[in-house]
Amino acid sequence: MKASKPFSPELLAKIEKFRALNHPMKLGNVDFSSRLLLAPMAGICNLPYRLLMEDLGAGGTVSELISCHGINYGNQRTLEMLKIDPLEKNVGIQLFGEDAEAMARAAQVAESFGPKFLDINMGCPVNKVVSKGGGSALMRDITALAPLFEKVRGQIKIPLSIKIRTGWDANTLNAAEIIKIARESGIEWVAIHGRTRTQQYTGVADWNFIENLNQVKSLPLIGNGDLHHPYGVSERLQKTECDALMIARGALRNPFIFLESLDPAYASQKRSIFNGHDYWEVIQRLFSYVTETFPEERTSLVQLRKLIVWFAAGFPHAAAFRSQVFGCQVLADTMKLTEDYFQSLGEAQKFINYDEVFMSSGHG
Numbered sequence: 001m002k003a004s005k006p007f008s009p010e011l012l013a014k015i016e017k018f019r020a021l022n023h024p025m026k027l028g029n030v031d032f033s034s035r036l037l038l039a040p041m042a043g044i045c046n047l048p049y050r051l052l053m054e055d056l057g058a059g060g061t062v063s064e065l066i067s068c069h070g071i072n073y074g075n076q077r078t079l080e081m082l083k084i085d086p087l088e089k090n091v092g093i094q095l096f097g098e099d100a101e102a103m104a105r106a107a108q109v110a111e112s113f114g115p116k117f118l119d120i121n122m123g124c125p126v127n128k129v130v131s132k133g134g135g136s137a138l139m140r141d142i143t144a145l146a147p148l149f150e151k152v153r154g155q156i157k158i159p160l161s162i163k164i165r166t167g168w169d170a171n172t173l174n175a176a177e178i179i180k181i182a183r184e185s186g187i188e189w190v191a192i193h194g195r196t197r198t199q200q201y202t203g204v205a206d207w208n209f210i211e212n213l214n215q216v217k218s219l220p221l222i223g224n225g226d227l228h229h230p231y232g233v234s235e236r237l238q239k240t241e242c243d244a245l246m247i248a249r250g251a252l253r254n255p256f257i258f259l260e261s262l263d264p265a266y267a268s269q270k271r272s273i274f275n276g277h278d279y280w281e282v283i284q285r286l287f288s289y290v291t292e293t294f295p296e297e298r299t300s301l302v303q304l305r306k307l308i309v310w311f312a313a314g315f316p317h318a319a320a321f322r323s324q325v326f327g328c329q330v331l332a333d334t335m336k337l338t339e340d341y342f343q344s345l346g347e348a349q350k351f352i353n354y355d356e357v358f359m360s361s362g363h364g
């Protein structure tokens with residue numbers, strides 16, 4: 001990635017104010033710059049978005065889930081997804097699949113792209129993945145886990161982690177058992193989304209369950225689920241016994257969440273110091289990352305506009321801006337609309353109703 005235009009001194013000063021509160025942490029041999037990490041999201045956590053989130057304080061990132069079979073077949077689109085930029089500091093690649101042999105072969109290929117760690121998706125609830133035995137289906141037959149973990153572990157040098165759910169359903173909350181097997185099979189840490197597979201994205205993430213795992217834990221644990229706003233994240237960060245926290249959807253409507261959550265007193269005021277102009281600067285940087293990664297204009301447009309519209313969520317007239325953006329088919333015009341919109345916001349605050357469902361499907 002070419003060096004991007006530096007942020008303005010005003011925005012940099014705001015970023016640095018929060019960065020000073022960062023607590024780096026080490027998992028395996030990876031030095032994460034913060035305890036707040038970006039969670040994997042299919043269709044979102046590609047190279048440009050991951051880079052931007054690291055610029056904005058994410059201590060590390062994980063790719064979207066990538067099919068081990070796609071890698072083994074040499075599928076061009078899948079191989080593109082493995083690409084990592086030298087500017088990315090702490091990125092992991094997440095693989096999904098069900099067959100130990102295939103996963104191990106794909107892991108070797110994935111490692112050659114230079115991630116800091118590999119992660120196995122064990123939380124995806126989507127039928128297409130689960131029906132083949134991948135994603136959260138891996139949590140059902142735990143006798144198959146040690147051979148799978150050991151096979152993959154044996155093929156790579158970098159740390160191997162897993163991302164699980166609390167269990168398949170309320171009657172099989174087997175996360176603790178899985179973590180034990182993982183430890184014995186050379187897995188270095190575990191991320192857990194505090195819902196069962198059957199819950200998918202309904203109800204609330206069970207943080208009591210996650211925190212209780214810390215009492216018996218045999219591996220470093222990353223807690224995840226419903227950390228949607230800086231206030232909630234900073235509260236959790238202060239009291240959690242997890243080694244780190246992962247944020248997924250919260251980073252879509254607030255790209256500054258990794259920074260803003262670091263200061264409890266600030267977060268408790270529930271007001272943001274980041275204004276429309278700051279968002280515009282961030283979007284310009286995203287534009288440079290996206291257009292360099294996807295030279296084809298249409299792909300850049302599709303990638304950019306969904307993020308731009310999420311970033312606008314909660315600001316005045318966001319709905320009207322959203323329809324303007326989706327009605328525009330030219331990248332340059334979309335950017336002009338975006339500049340006009342964000343620059344017109346002045347010091348307006350965002351108002352988001354966090355009780356409303358936002359993105360209730362995903363792959364983990």
Ligand SMILES: Cc1cc2nc3c(=O)[nH]c(=O)nc-3n(C[C@H](O)[C@H](O)[C@H](O)COP(=O)(O)O)c2cc1C
Pocket residue numbers: 039040041042043044063064065094121122123124163193224225226227228246247248249250359360361362363364
């Ligand atoms: C659009 C979307 C895509 C997702 N894709 C993945 C994925 O590829 N791999 C994975 O392990 N989890 C995936 N997830 C799950 C998230 O990583 C996370 O566990 C879940 O959204 C709960 O965290 P949150 O409340 O912070 O969003 C996805 C979630 C969403 C919303």
